[in-house]
Amino acid sequence: MTSQKTSNTVLYAEGIRKTYGSSGNAQHVLNGIDFRVTEGEFVGIMGPRVQVKQHFLTR
Template sequence: MTAVSETIFHTKDLTKVYRSGAQEVHALRGVDFRAARGEFIVILGPSGSGKSTFLNIVGGLDMATAGEAWFEDH
């Protein structure tokens, strides 16, 4: 029997640009991500690579500049 994993969170082409005056910081450039129910995931990367930005958007605390962030069918 094959277990079919249910997607809980997913993102498509998730993009975040911070703008302060003329300065632009491209924190996320087209992130495609999928998390299945019960899956254990570690997000690794150096400081400033966009981990918090990503989690803030997926967690509903911040808005993406472009792309999609889904929780179940929302």
């Protein structure tokens, strides 16, 4: 998905992680997510569980 135009990055995140519980009972819900949104792009977040998407969007 490479564009020949130079686009401005409006949102960039790298290495997003979220874990619930402790070491013996840890549940990794976000594990090393990287993304970049450039000017003019539309973004959708998809996944099997609504709770993960809600947490990602509200934190």
